Amino acid sequence: MASKGICDRVAIVGMGCTKFGEHWNRSASDLLVDAVQDAYGSAGIEPDNVDAYWLGTTGSGISGLTLSEPLKIQYKPVTRLENMCATGSEAMRNAAYAVASGAYDLVMAVGVEKLKDSGFSGLTGSAPPGDGTESGMTAPANFSLLAPAYAEKYGVDLETMRDVLTRIAYKNHYNGARNDKAQFQREVPVEKINSSPKIAGMLGIMDCSGVSDGAAAAVICRAEDAHKYNDNPIFIKALSFVAGPAEGAKRQDYDFTSFPEVVESARDAYEQAGIEDAREQISMAEVHDCFTPTELVLMEDLGFSPRGQAWKDTMDGRFDLDGDQPINPDGGLKSFGHPIGASGLRMMYEMWLQLRGEAGERQIAEPKLGLTHNLGGAPGRCVSFVSVVGL
Amino acid sequence: MSGIVRYGSYVPFFRIQRSALGGGRGERAAASYDEDSASMAVEASREALRELPEDAAVDTVAFASTSAPYTEKLNAATLQAATNLPKSVSALDFGGSSRAGLSALLAGLDMAAAGRTVLVAASEVTVGAPSGPRESGGGDAAAAFVLGGGEPIARLIGRASCTEEVLDVWQSPGMPFAKQWEERFGASIFTPLLVDTFTRALSDAGVAASDLSKVVLDGTNARVFRGFMRPSGLTPAQLADGLAGTVGRAGAAHAGLVLASALDGASAGDRIAVACVADGVDVAVFEVTDAIDDGRPKHTVASWVESKRDDLAYTTYLKWRDVLPFEPPRRPDPDRPAAPPMQRAERWKFAFLGSRCNRCGNTNLPPQRVCVVCQASDDSTIEPYADGECRISTFTLDRLAYSLQPPVVGAVVDFDKGGRMLCQLTDVDPDKVAIGDELEMTFRRLYTAGGVHNYFWKARPRR
Numbered sequence: 144m145a146s147k148g149i150c151d152r153v154a155i156v157g158m159g160c161t162k163f164g165e166h167w168n169r170s171a172s173d174l175l176v177d178a179v180q181d182a183y184g185s186a187g188i189e190p191d192n193v194d195a196y197w198l199g200t201t202g203s204g205i206s207g208l209t210l211s212e213p214l215k216i217q218y219k220p221v222t223r224l225e226n227m228c229a230t231g232s233e234a235m236r237n238a239a240y241a242v243a244s245g246a247y248d249l250v251m252a253v254g255v256e257k258l259k260d261s262g263f264s265g266l267t268g269s270a271p272p273g274d275g276t277e278s279g280m281t282a283p284a285n286f287s288l289l290a291p292a293y294a295e296k297y298g299v300d301l302e303t304m305r306d307v308l309t310r311i312a313y314k315n316h317y318n319g320a321r322n323d324k325a326q327f328q329r330e331v332p333v334e335k336i337n338s339s340p341k342i343a344g345m346l347g348i349m350d351c352s353g354v355s356d357g358a359a360a361a362v363i364c365r366a367e368d369a370h371k372y373n374d375n376p377i378f379i380k381a382l383s384f385v386a387g388p389a390e391g392a393k394r395q396d397y398d399f400t401s402f403p404e405v406v407e408s409a410r411d412a413y414e415q416a417g418i419e420d421a422r423e424q425i426s427m428a429e430v431h432d433c434f435t436p437t438e439l440v441l442m443e444d445l446g447f448s449p450r451g452q453a454w455k456d457t458m459d460g461r462f463d464l465d466g467d468q469p470i471n472p473d474g475g476l477k478s479f480g481h482p483i484g485a486s487g488l489r490m491m492y493e494m495w496l497q498l499r500g501e502a503g504e505r506q507i508a509e510p511k512l513g514l515t516h517n518l519g520g521a522p523g524r525c526v527s528f529v530s531v532v533g534l
Numbered sequence: 535m536s537g538i539v540r541y542g543s544y545v546p547f548f549r550i551q552r553s554a555l556g557g558g559r560g561e562r563a564a565a566s567y568d569e570d571s572a573s574m575a576v577e578a579s580r581e582a583l584r585e586l587p588e589d590a591a592v593d594t595v596a597f598a599s600t601s602a603p604y605t606e607k608l609n610a611a612t613l614q615a616a617t618n619l620p621k622s623v624s625a626l627d628f629g630g631s632s633r634a635g636l637s638a639l640l641a642g643l644d645m646a647a648a649g650r651t652v653l654v655a656a657s658e659v660t661v662g663a664p665s666g667p668r669e670s671g672g673g674d675a676a677a678a679f680v681l682g683g684g685e686p687i688a689r690l691i692g693r694a695s696c697t698e699e700v701l702d703v704w705q706s707p708g709m710p711f712a713k714q715w716e717e718r719f720g721a722s723i724f725t726p727l728l729v730d731t732f733t734r735a736l737s738d739a740g741v742a743a744s745d746l747s748k749v750v751l752d753g754t755n756a757r758v759f760r761g762f763m764r765p766s767g768l769t770p771a772q773l774a775d776g777l778a779g780t781v782g783r784a785g786a787a788h789a790g791l792v793l794a795s796a797l798d799g800a801s802a803g804d805r806i807a808v809a810c811v812a813d814g815v816d817v818a819v820f821e822v823t824d825a826i827d828d829g830r831p832k833h834t835v836a837s838w839v840e841s842k843r844d845d846l847a848y849t850t851y852l853k854w855r856d857v858l859p860f861e862p863p864r865r866p867d868p869d870r871p872a873a874p875p876m877q878r879a880e881r882w883k884f885a886f887l888g889s890r891c892n893r894c895g896n897t898n899l900p901p902q903r904v905c906v907v908c909q910a911s912d913d914s915t916i917e918p919y920a921d922g923e924c925r926i927s928t929f930t931l932d933r934l935a936y937s938l939q940p941p942v943v944g945a946v947v948d949f950d951k952g953g954r955m956l957c958q959l960t961d962v963d964p965d966k967v968a969i970g971d972e973l974e975m976t977f978r979r980l981y982t983a984g985g986v987h988n989y990f991w992k993a994r995p996r997r
Contacts, residue, residue: 262864264863264865264934265865272871272872272875273869273872273875274871274872274875274882275869275876275883275980275988275989276879276883276990278944278956278958279936279958280930280942280944280956280958281932281934281935283932284930284931284934284935284942284944285930285944287930287932288929288930291928291969292928341933342933342934343930343931343932343933343934343941344930344931388906390906390907392956393953393954393955394896394954395927395952395953395954
């Protein structure tokens with residue numbers, strides 16, 4: 144079994160993205176209006192041109208009406224979907240397959256999340272009525288399990304491990320400081336990252352992504368129509384999505400140093416895109432750095448570093464903005480912020496800017512292939528999305 | 535003749551020093567934030583049920599407490615479910631007086647005499663008004679007894695009771711704490727009643743006071759016993775240690791707890807009298823049999839008493855008992871568990887039964903219809919894991935999760951006989967947790983939401 148893929152058959156011809164952050168004066172509806180109208184403008188289209196919409200949000204609205212009502216979309220299909228933190232990417236994947244199938248010619252994928260209205264710290268979710276036996280651990284606690292496990296497996300002492308995690312946070316804030324849409328636009332000194340208040344295990348608050356509000360949108364059509372809308376479209380090389388059987392929390396052989404779901408989605412995506420060596424062929428990537436150790440493990444699961452070597456590559460600067468393989472050039476979840484449903488499309492927005500040479504101070508020299516990676520869940524129990532895009 | 539077939543006890547892990555409660559000697563036991571009288575009754579009952587003789591099949595379950603988690607909803611049903619006893623048992627809740635524990639024991643012995651096999655668990659979380667004698671002198675603990683025929687470890691050889699309508703200790707709905715009338719008055723009423731009842735019980739047993747190797751004296755009012763010893767012909771050497779300095783009086787559980795302690799040290803032929811004075815008097819006289827050495831529980835009362843953390847802060851204690859309001863974390867309140875999902879998951883949630891795949895032998899926790907290893911469907915056998923030995927595979931300290939004792943210690947727990955689960959650790963020092971630590975499972979009340987107590991299992995370092 145394998146995905147056949149839609150390599151070079153679908154293009155993105157316009158994108159929009161709001162600033163991410165604490166938008167106390169903007170509702171989810173406002174953010175949607177901003178992002179969608181931005182995308183209309185980017186593609187040079189009118190609302191009438193769009194045949195169908197996919198809206199991703201985990202908790203800022205239910206049903207397609209969440210989008211059609213604020214934008215007054217005129218009697219068109221709007222699909223609302225959710226796939227944990229990979230929700231935005233899922234909206235895009237389903238929209239891309241819809242045009243590839245020929246059912247529609249021009250569609251839009253939209254993601255939104257309004258997190259800051261809850262008044263709570265961290266993420267909150269509404270689970271269906273349950274039996275009360277869930278572990279009750281928070282997201283940072285679940286992901287914190289990665290750090291000591293990685294350190295033990297590869298013989299990295301905990302002090303060095305702390306330096307590696309700090310380097311990841313430092314790098315992503317460095318990048319975000321060069322992005323006027325990021326939630327946090329300041330570099331953060333290493334000492335401040337090292338001494339931030341502890342949240343879970345080794346992780347301090349500066350190891351966690353930003354809780355924020357935001358929206359992003361992409362206009363998608365078949366490749367042959369792309370130049371009707373835009374002189375500089377980008378093309379989808381691969382879209383892969385995997386939901387795991389959640390066995391890590393149930394099987395004693397899972398060791399919390401890898402996401403098997405990511406390994407499989409990367410393998411699938413590389414096959415679709417014809418990539419043989421991700422470390423050499425992928426110019427840049429936006430990955431799901433929800434917590435610093437996640438980014439570390441992802442470097443190996445995505446094939447950017449050999450097993451047990453990502454910590455060295457990180458410290459050697461390979462993943463810095465001016466490194467051989469820049470990771471999270473826009474600041475990532477860490478610095479750009481993580482409004483759940485919007486994040487997958489925000490990642491693609493950076494690919495859109497970089498591939499078209501519009502990333503300004505953050506511009507990477509002549510990128511050829513970009514990758515976005517979006518994860519939902521926790522180590523041992525997650526979903527994973529990988530896309531590859533290029534010119 | 536009927537008697538005690540097996541017994542067990544439970545003393546929670548935490549102690550608070552009386553010096554922290556405004557004075558007094560020693561310490562008292564305090565249930566953790568995730569315990570209540572039902573969960574502690576389960577722990578004591580697991581001790582009593584661990585190695586039952588083959589001919590002792592429990593068919594009746596009784597729970598006794600004045601601090602029952604539910605005023606309406608059968609607490610004995612929680613006990614039945616969590617100890618994995620058959621649904622065909624009859625079940626009763628006893629309460630209304632701290633004498634309820636010994637009264638339930640006598641009632642259970644009566645049922646045993648009629649041919650039934652009865653689990654009686656008495657348990658108490660004693661919450662007194664801050665700075666009062668009940669707070670300082672009270673304790674939290676549980677005791678459980680399996681009563682039946684066959685070859686008991688201790689036979690009931692005599693008993694007597696008396697009931698007195700008197701205002702001694704009282705608590706009516708809406709009162710946050712029980713009150714007690716002046717002790718001197720109580721003593722004037724109860725001492726003569728105790729002398730009389732005790733004498734009748736000895737006469738029923740056909741033994742003299744001097745024949746008793748241990749006497750357990752328990753009641754709402756220690757002053758009652760001052761004038762009792764001499765007229766009853768007892769000497770101080772016969773008195774069992776009432777655990778006042780180590781546990782405190784654990785209400786309805788206390789007579790049973792001290793009896794359990796006496797049984798821990800008993801030999802065949804010993805005669806033990808137990809008296810409880812509250813709203814009257816119950817006295818039971820037991821004779822220990824040759825079977826005692828086959829019926830000793832895994833934990834003695836003394837071993838529970840020694841296994842402790844003794845520096846519980848008073849403000850923390852008051853938070854745990856819901857006496858002191860406090861700033862909640864900036865996190866949503868936990869959801870009330872829903873009745874139908876709890877019903878469907880009952881054997882997992884209460885009895886902690888997992889499933890073992892019939893095809894590949896893998897353990898699935900919680901039970902899965904499709905095996906996580908070989909994907910065989912609907913082909914597994916239910917197995918108990920509550921007594922399964924397990925250890926920490928990895929863990930984290932979660933400072934964000936809602937808890938009355940942050941940080942939450944979340945652990946990936948691997949069972950020696952197979953299976954893994956993510957669960958919370960309890961009775962643990964977060965600074966001393968390590969990968970590989972040996973754990974055991976314990977039944978706890980995770981939280982209460984919407985008036986519903988959410989019971990489930992946690993792991994704790996072995997005690």
